[in-house]
Amino acid sequence: MDFSTQAIPRIDPRRPWVLGPSGLKRIVLGDDSGSRDAALLAHGPAHKPLRSSGPFSQRLLVVAHAERGQLDDAAREAIAAAAILAGKDGEVLALLYGMQDAAPEALAELAVDRALTVADPGYAPEQKLALLQQLLQQESPHTVLFADRSEDADLGRRLACRARLSVVTDxxxxxADGVRRRQPGAGFSLRERAQVLLLARGVAEAKLPFVGKGERLQTAALPAISEQVQDxxxxxxxxxxxxxxxxxLIVSAGNGVSNVPGFLALAEALGAAVGASRVAVDDGRFSRDKQVGATGKTVQASAYIALGISGAVQHLQGIKSCRHVIAVNLDAAAPMIKRxxxxxxDDCQSFISAFEALVRRERNLV
Amino acid sequence: MKIAVLIAPAVHPVSGRPCAGEADLAALALAQRLSSQVDVWYAGAADDAALADYLARGATHIHTLALAAGREVLSPLAEALQDYALVLCGARAGGGDGSGLLPYQLAEQLGRALLPDVLDLSKSDQQWQALQALPKGVRRTLAAKLPLVASVHARAASAVGWSYARLQQGKIQRKAATGAALPQVVLEPARRARALVAASKVSGHARMQGAIAGGEGKSAGIVVKQGDSVEKAQVVLDYLRQHQLVDF
Structure with missing residues (x-):
C-alpha cells in the first residue's frame, strides 16, 4: 500500500498556537499567526485586571502606617479585606502614613483606588485624628478598617472613641452574618458589622487577583493642632x-556554627539579638530561651540572619513573620535556602569571621 | 498624690479560672512604686473570689462598683475616678471583652490626655514623662501634664509575689452601681477562622502555571555562590543597607 498518496491529517506540534478562552493552548489548523514561544506563557509578567472601574456609590477607608516606606502584612491584609468587601460599586480609599514616596503602580498593586499619603509625623494623635475626621466628613466611608497592631490599633481606638463610632476590635x-472576634477564654463572639473594624492577622488573604486604580489625592498636610502629649x-x-x-534584627545559629564565641562576637558587633535552632540548643551551645521555632519562640524581626541552619519545618514556622531572611549554608538544597x-x-566559620571584620570596620569599632 | 489603678479579673489561659491579669498587675506595681496612696478600683459583675488574686499580689483594698452582668462600666467608673489626677490601668484586660478600649473611652469621657502602652512613669519638673513600648523594641518618651490616664504595657514591671498573708489582710469594699445595658453578644466555640479570599476568575490552567512558578517575589530569592567569604559578607551588608535594616 502506498501511504504517500493518502492525505493523512497531521498536526505539527510546534505550529504557532493561540491561547483559547479557557486558558488552554489551541492550535488552529491553517492559521499561521500565534505564538511559538511556550516559555512566554509560563513566566510572562502576570497581568492583573482592574478590580472595578466605577462609578462608585460607596467607599471604605483603610488607615495604615508604613514602616520604612513599606506596609507590613497586617496592613496589606486590611487593604485586601476592604477590596474584597467593597464589591463592584465600592471604592477602596486609603490614608497611608509614611508612604509619600510610593509610586502609583505600587498603590494600585495594593488594590487601593484612591490614596491620601501623608508623611508620618511620629506621635501626633490629635493631628492624625483631626485629619481623619476631616476625611470622614468629605468622603463618608461606611466602614473604616485598621490593622489591630501598634500605631494603627491606637489610632483606630482613638477614632472610635472620639467620633463615637461603633467599633469591633480583634x-x-x-x-455575611456579622463579624467574629476572639473573646478571652470564651471562643468567638459574633457581633454586628461596626463602623470601625480593627482586624487581627489572617482576616483576609493579602494576595489579590486584581489591582486597584492607584490614584492619589493631593497630599494634604496634617492640620496644625497642638498636642496634649509631647513626643x-x-x-x-x-x-x-x-x-x-x-x-x-536577629542572628541565629544552627548546627553549622561550631565557633560559638565568634558567632556571639558577630551578634555584638551587629547589635543583633541571638537566636538558635533546636539542634544548637539541644547540644548545649545555647540556652533554651534562645530557641526559635515551633517549640521555642516565634519571632517577627525585620531581618533574620540564619547561619548554618538547614531550616526544618518547625524552625520555619517560628520565622514565618520575618520580613527579610538571609541564609548562610553550605548546602544549596536546604529548605532554608528556599525560604x-x-x-x-558558604562555610559558616569563614563567613562569620569575614562578616564580623567587615561590620567592625564599617562601624569603626576596631 | 493619689493614684487610681483599674483592675479586672483575667481568664487563666490553661485552667480557665479567674486570675490576675498581667497588664493590670504591672499597672498596680507601677502605681505602688510612684505613690503610697494607691486606690484600686474594679467595676463589673465579678465576685470577690475572682478578685482575690489581686489582694494576694499586692492590692490592700479593692473598691468594687458592683454591676449586673452585661452592663457598661464606663460611666460609673468615670464618675468614681474624677478626683484622681492619675489613673492607671492595664493596656488590655485578660478577661471580659479584652478589647483594650477602656483606657481610650475613659480618657475621652474624662477629657484627659492618654499615654498608651506605658512601661515606666517618672516626674520631671511640672511634667510627667512616660516610656512607651512600641513593637520591635522601640521605646518612645512622651511628656504630658496631669491629669492623665495611662495604660500600662504587660511587660512593664512585675508585681510582688503571691502571698497568703496579704490575701487574708486585704479587703474588698462593694458599692452598688448602675450602667447602661450593653448589646447582647452571641458566643460560639472557637474554630479556625475563615479568611476573606477574593474570587478569582482565572482558569485552572493559569492556576497550575501559578503553582509551578511559586508565589510572587517568593521565588526571587537571590542565591550567591561565587566569590570568597569576604565578598559574600559584602553582599550581605549591601542587602541589609539596601533594605535599611541596619543603620550604619
Whole structure:
C-alpha cells in the first residue's frame, strides 16, 4: 500500500498556537499567526485586571502606617479585606502614613483606588485624628478598617472613641452574618458589622487577583493642632538587650556554627539579638530561651540572619513573620535556602569571621 | 498624690479560672512604686473570689462598683475616678471583652490626655514623662501634664509575689452601681477562622502555571555562590543597607 498518496491529517506540534478562552493552548489548523514561544506563557509578567472601574456609590477607608516606606502584612491584609468587601460599586480609599514616596503602580498593586499619603509625623494623635475626621466628613466611608497592631490599633481606638463610632476590635472573621472576634477564654463572639473594624492577622488573604486604580489625592498636610502629649523622641534599644520576640534584627545559629564565641562576637558587633535552632540548643551551645521555632519562640524581626541552619519545618514556622531572611549554608538544597530572600552558599566559620571584620570596620569599632 | 489603678479579673489561659491579669498587675506595681496612696478600683459583675488574686499580689483594698452582668462600666467608673489626677490601668484586660478600649473611652469621657502602652512613669519638673513600648523594641518618651490616664504595657514591671498573708489582710469594699445595658453578644466555640479570599476568575490552567512558578517575589530569592567569604559578607551588608535594616 502506498501511504504517500493518502492525505493523512497531521498536526505539527510546534505550529504557532493561540491561547483559547479557557486558558488552554489551541492550535488552529491553517492559521499561521500565534505564538511559538511556550516559555512566554509560563513566566510572562502576570497581568492583573482592574478590580472595578466605577462609578462608585460607596467607599471604605483603610488607615495604615508604613514602616520604612513599606506596609507590613497586617496592613496589606486590611487593604485586601476592604477590596474584597467593597464589591463592584465600592471604592477602596486609603490614608497611608509614611508612604509619600510610593509610586502609583505600587498603590494600585495594593488594590487601593484612591490614596491620601501623608508623611508620618511620629506621635501626633490629635493631628492624625483631626485629619481623619476631616476625611470622614468629605468622603463618608461606611466602614473604616485598621490593622489591630501598634500605631494603627491606637489610632483606630482613638477614632472610635472620639467620633463615637461603633467599633469591633480583634476581628478574626468577617462573614455575611456579622463579624467574629476572639473573646478571652470564651471562643468567638459574633457581633454586628461596626463602623470601625480593627482586624487581627489572617482576616483576609493579602494576595489579590486584581489591582486597584492607584490614584492619589493631593497630599494634604496634617492640620496644625497642638498636642496634649509631647513626643520627646524614640530610641530603639539595642537588640541584644531585647526579648527575642521583640527584636528587629536577629542572628541565629544552627548546627553549622561550631565557633560559638565568634558567632556571639558577630551578634555584638551587629547589635543583633541571638537566636538558635533546636539542634544548637539541644547540644548545649545555647540556652533554651534562645530557641526559635515551633517549640521555642516565634519571632517577627525585620531581618533574620540564619547561619548554618538547614531550616526544618518547625524552625520555619517560628520565622514565618520575618520580613527579610538571609541564609548562610553550605548546602544549596536546604529548605532554608528556599525560604530565604538572600542565600549565601558558604562555610559558616569563614563567613562569620569575614562578616564580623567587615561590620567592625564599617562601624569603626576596631 | 493619689493614684487610681483599674483592675479586672483575667481568664487563666490553661485552667480557665479567674486570675490576675498581667497588664493590670504591672499597672498596680507601677502605681505602688510612684505613690503610697494607691486606690484600686474594679467595676463589673465579678465576685470577690475572682478578685482575690489581686489582694494576694499586692492590692490592700479593692473598691468594687458592683454591676449586673452585661452592663457598661464606663460611666460609673468615670464618675468614681474624677478626683484622681492619675489613673492607671492595664493596656488590655485578660478577661471580659479584652478589647483594650477602656483606657481610650475613659480618657475621652474624662477629657484627659492618654499615654498608651506605658512601661515606666517618672516626674520631671511640672511634667510627667512616660516610656512607651512600641513593637520591635522601640521605646518612645512622651511628656504630658496631669491629669492623665495611662495604660500600662504587660511587660512593664512585675508585681510582688503571691502571698497568703496579704490575701487574708486585704479587703474588698462593694458599692452598688448602675450602667447602661450593653448589646447582647452571641458566643460560639472557637474554630479556625475563615479568611476573606477574593474570587478569582482565572482558569485552572493559569492556576497550575501559578503553582509551578511559586508565589510572587517568593521565588526571587537571590542565591550567591561565587566569590570568597569576604565578598559574600559584602553582599550581605549591601542587602541589609539596601533594605535599611541596619543603620550604619
Amino acid at each position: 476581628v478574626v472573621e468577617i462573614a 520627646l523622641g524614640s530610641a530603639a534599644s539595642p537588640a541584644s538587650q531585647l526579648a527575642l520576640e521583640e527584636a528587629d 530565604a530572600d538572600l542565600s549565601i552558599i
